[in-house]
Amino acid sequence: MTGIEGDAARHRRPLRADAQRNEDRLLETAAAVLAREGAGASVKDIAREAGVGVGTLYRRFPSKELLVEAVYRQEVRRLCEAAPHLAATLPPVDALRTWMERFIDFMAAKSGMADALRVVLTDDGERLQTRALLAEAIDHLLSSGEGESAARPDVAAQDVLMALGGISLMAAGENRRDLATRLIDLLLRGVVRS
Amino acid sequence: MTGIEGDAARHRRPLRADAQRNEDRLLETAAAVLAREGAGASVKDIAREAGVGVGTLYRRFPSKELLVEAVYRQEVRRLCEAAPHLAATLPPVDALRTWMERFIDFMAAKSGMADALRVVLTDDGERLQTRALLAEAIDHLLSSGEGESAARPDVAAQDVLMALGGISLMAAGENRRDLATRLIDLLLRGVVRS
DNA sequence: ACGGTAAGCGGAACCGGTTCCGGTTGCAAG
DNA sequence: CTTGCAACCGGAACCGGTTCCGCTTACCGT
Numbered sequence: 001m002t003g004i005e006g007d008a009a010r011h012r013r014p015l016r017a018d019a020q021r022n023e024d025r026l027l028e029t030a031a032a033v034l035a036r037e038g039a040g041a042s043v044k045d046i047a048r049e050a051g052v053g054v055g056t057l058y059r060r061f062p063s064k065e066l067l068v069e070a071v072y073r074q075e076v077r078r079l080c081e082a083a084p085h086l087a088a089t090l091p092p093v094d095a096l097r098t099w100m101e102r103f104i105d106f107m108a109a110k111s112g113m114a115d116a117l118r119v120v121l122t123d124d125g126e127r128l129q130t131r132a133l134l135a136e137a138i139d140h141l142l143s144s145g146e147g148e149s150a151a152r153p154d155v156a157a158q159d160v161l162m163a164l165g166g167i168s169l170m171a172a173g174e175n176r177r178d179l180a181t182r183l184i185d186l187l188l189r190g191v192v193r194s
Numbered sequence: 195m196t197g198i199e200g201d202a203a204r205h206r207r208p209l210r211a212d213a214q215r216n217e218d219r220l221l222e223t224a225a226a227v228l229a230r231e232g233a234g235a236s237v238k239d240i241a242r243e244a245g246v247g248v249g250t251l252y253r254r255f256p257s258k259e260l261l262v263e264a265v266y267r268q269e270v271r272r273l274c275e276a277a278p279h280l281a282a283t284l285p286p287v288d289a290l291r292t293w294m295e296r297f298i299d300f301m302a303a304k305s306g307m308a309d310a311l312r313v314v315l316t317d318d319g320e321r322l323q324t325r326a327l328l329a330e331a332i333d334h335l336l337s338s339g340e341g342e343s344a345a346r347p348d349v350a351a352q353d354v355l356m357a358l359g360g361i362s363l364m365a366a367g368e369n370r371r372d373l374a375t376r377l378i379d380l381l382l383r384g385v386v387r388s
Numbered sequence: 389a390c391g392g393t394a395a396g397c398g399g400a401a402c403c404g405g406t407t408c409c410g411g412t413t414g415c416a417a418g
Numbered sequence: 419c420t421t422g423c424a425a426c427c428g429g430a431a432c433c434g435g436t437t438c439c440g441c442t443t444a445c446c447g448t
Contacts, residue, residue: 016444019396042434053398058436122367159376166360166377173316182353183360190383210414210425236404247428252406390448397442405433412427418420 023060025050031071039112043067068116069130076130079106083137092145093192097184099141100164104180107168114172121165135161142191151191163187217254219244225265233306237261262310263324270324273300277331286339287386291378293335294358298374301362308366315359329355336385345385357381 015023029050033041043064047057061067079102086095107114120127139157144150167187171180209217223244227235237258241251255261273296280289301308314321333351338344361381365374 016395018444022397043436044434047398054436055398055438056396059396062436064435118363121364155380156376159373159380162364162373163360163377163380166357166364169312169363170315170356170360179353179356182350183357186349186353186357186384187380188384190380194388212414213426216427237406238404241428248406249408249428250426253426256406258405392447393443393445395442395444398440400438402437403435407432408430410428412425413423414425415423417422 019060022050022052022056026052026057026060026067027071030067034068034071034110034112039068039115063119065112065116065119066127068110068112069120069127072110072113072116073130075106075110077133079103080133080137083140087141087144092141092150093188095144096141096151096191097188099137100184100187101181103164104168104171104184105177108172108177108180114168117165117168121162131161138164150193152193155191160187160191213254216244216246216250220246220251220254220261221265224261228262228265228304228306233262233309257313259306259310259313260321262304262306263314263321266304266307266310267324269300269304271327273297274327274331277334281335281338286335286344287382289338290335290345290385291382293331294378294381295375297358298362298365298378299371302366302371302374308362311359311362315356325355332358344387346387349385354381354385 014020026046030046033046033049037045043057044054046067047054050057057067061070079099082102083095083099086099089095090098107117120130135157138160142151142155142157142160164187167180167183170176171183208214220240224240227240227243231239237251238248240261241248244251251261255264273293276296277289277293280293283289284292301311314324329351332354336345336349336351336354358381361374361377364370365377
């Protein structure tokens with residue numbers, strides 16, 4: 001769990017000891033509560049259970065979505081890091097499809113993550129890190145297969161990411177796995193070379 | 195404006211006179227307030243300005259999104275009714291692209307409509323009417339051009355609608371027209387015959 | 389050790405959506 | 419015209435997210 005504060009610390013002066021302690025407890029507690037109660041969990045409950053006031057929570061995580069994003073950041077990172085391996089061991093299109101399915105499954109599994117993603121992908125602000133990570137993973141998959149197949153050259157990873165975000169929003173619900181699959185097929189046909 | 199209550203009345207016994215009057219005033223006021231203040235407008239303000247309590251508003255429109263949907267229902271209908279004309283006067287793919295662009299422009303213009311659409315497309319409930327209308331319009335565009343070109347036979351209008359909904363959610367913001375265009379291109383390549 | 393202060397803290401207050409319920413009223417049957 | 423009651427009304431209360439601000443404290447320089 002030490003990877004997380006590393007991110008933040010790289011940009012600002014180190015947090016005061018008590019602040020760091022609170023941030024850790026908040027992430028820990030938020031993860032537990034989100035796992036237990038899903039996206040319905042209230043920010044106030046998380047703060048109380050972590051033993052801090054809501055003010056403290058909001059100073060560190062400016063919105064509920066950003067807290068959710070922080071909680072799942074490492075898992076997103078793992079998802080992204082799996083892309084190169086997929087690209088290396090599967091035919092390009094299969095690698096892409098497999099990764100996309102994992103992406104959607106992840107969004108569907110982590111309750112509330114789809115909305116967090118919408119914020120991350122939509123905001124113009126500094127939330128670039130996760131967005132960049134995802135775009136990079138997709139770019140890797142798009143350009144793998146070198147001079148032979150993979151994707152059309154004019155497809156931008158950013159756009160594919162946005163499309164996947166849209167699919168999550170529409171199909172990350174309970175019984176929507178099949179819809180997600182069909183939408184991914186649609187997207188793939190637009191992405192791969194004819 | 196008399197087309198709206200016609201919809202509802204077709205299904206339930208006629209409303210009591212005062213109830214009908216309130217519903218009309220609510221729709222009227224909501225349209226005005228939404229136009230003036232955008233999606234940020236509060237339900238309470240709309241109720242107050244219409245001269246009714248929030249309870250009355252909620253009895254008729256069970257959520258803010260459904261109120262928004264009702265306000266714009268006729269315009270959605272007009273959008274859908276334009277599809278046959280497009281299909282008749284343009285090459286199939288152009289007709290489809292043009293209609294999709296209008297759809298996204300509409301969602302971007304009517305503040306809050308994208309979220310309303312998410313509810314309408316996502317809920318399993320009775321909100322079928324608008325959904326069915328949209329799906330029908332898309333179906334028309336997909337199957338036009340008869341035995342010659344248009345869309346792949348295995349693409350379902352419902353799925354295209356969901357994809358468009360996703361695009362709205364991601365690209366209906368302020369300066370996102372170009373993103374929307376690119377995502378529509380992507381979608382179209384997945385939809386039309388190779 | 390001490391003091392000044394920037395950083396941090398917590399929770400009351402605010403705001404918008406939604407629910408609930410005691411009181412009211414349009415309407416039709418008698 | 420009266421009366422019964424289902425339908426309706428309004429707004430207080432609730433709930434969850436977010437903001438604000440007066441008080442506290444960890445840290446650094448002396």
